[in-house]
Amino acid sequence: MPGNSQRKGAIRKTSKGPTAGSGGRVRRGLEGKGPTPKAKDRPNHKAYKAAQRTDRAQAGRPRRRAPGSDEWVAGRNPVVELLRSGAPVAAVYVAEGAERDGRLREAFALAAEHAVSLMEVSRGELDRLTAGAVHQGLAARIPAYEYAHPDDLLDRAAEAGEPPLIVALDSVTDPRNLGAVVRSAAGFGAHGVVVPERRAAGMTAAAWKTSAGAAARTPVAQTVNLVRQLKAYQQAGLMVVGLAADGEVSLPDLDLADGPLVVVVGSEGGGLGRLVAETCDQLVSIPMAGDLESLNAGVAASVALYAVAQARAAG
Incomplete structure (x- = not known):
């Protein structure tokens, strides 16, 4: 009832006096906490995060997986x-009850030879998997x-004790041409191939087949911006030459072949893009007889790499 001072909680006790031991807490609160840490040592500071990114990059360049799911x-x-x-x-998938013919038996033998898993599924499941x-x-x-980093190709040349030789493809969209270039790069001693990330062929099954296994030995790197990557190679000491029908230097007269070199091959229809052509140190033409104006990307790369390999062997 009101005014009953015996009821628990009826009287609010307050104290304005000092609490026991509060003097020590006050003194500790007034003590200095030492010098302010440097920006790069503070976890929430952008300088710290930038240093962490640099450390991760120096620890190794992770390969970039192709976008999308596995290919069938x-x-x-x-x-x-x-x-x-x-x-x-x-893995290789075979439908239950599939007729055993020579091709199926060869597929089984090749799968066993390369230690590839062989899976038996229902025909309906195989329909679903292959869309x-x-x-x-x-x-x-x-x-x-898994694409290499463009700088990995320079490291590969350094490990071999050779001047870098790199092939860059400008908007080549046919994966069979990419496969042919990779095969030629492997055959003539190039240290890798660089392709743009967008509007260009990637390492699909068609590219793998055309490379005839060379893609397992020769790395393919991907770059977001080809012009920027070519400039980075130039800053690293490489000369950049582009193949063009109207090039001012004929391929047999190229005197840059025995040095660090990037050979740029244009697309099947339009050739080199304007910015790429302007970035090149030289534009080189392949002399041809008759009315044929140009070669496709795969053949042009093969001819150029052969000429470079001959010049390096002679030097």
Whole structure:
């Protein structure tokens, strides 16, 4: 009831006097906390985060996986050709009750030879996995390609004690041309191939097959901006030459072949882009007889790399 001072909580006790031991807490609160840490040592500061990114980059350059999920190759002939090419097949899938013919037996033998997993699934499941493609009871799964960093190609040349030789492709969209360039790069001693990340062919199953296994030995690097990457190579001491029908230097007269070099090959239709051409130190033409004006990207790269390899051997 009101005014009952005996009820628990009826009287609010307050104290304005000092609490026991409060003097020590006050003194500790007034003590200095030492010098302010440097920006790079404060976890929430942007300088600290920038230093962390630099440390991670110096610890190693992670390879960039191709966007999207694994790729599927469907059909007996395509799968056999893929296994023959040495592509990194993750698994081979065969439909239950599929007719055993020569191609299927060869696929089984190649899968066993390359230690590729062989999976038996229902025909309906194989239809689902291949998105309704005509698989003839056989399909293969390829993991997304892991691209190298463009600087890895320079490291590869340094490890071999050779002047760098790199092939850069400007908007080449046919994966078979990419595969052919990778094969030529491996055959003529190039240290790798650089492709743009967008509007260009990537290392698909078609590129793997055309490379005839060379893609397992020659790295392909991806760059967000080809012009910027070419300038970075120039700053590293490489000369950049572009193949063009109207080049001012004929390929046999190229005197840069025995030094650090980037050979840029243009797209199948338009050739080199304007900015790429302006970035090149020299534009080089391949002399041809008759009315043929140009070669496709794969053939042009092969001819240029052969000429460079001959010049280096002679030097």
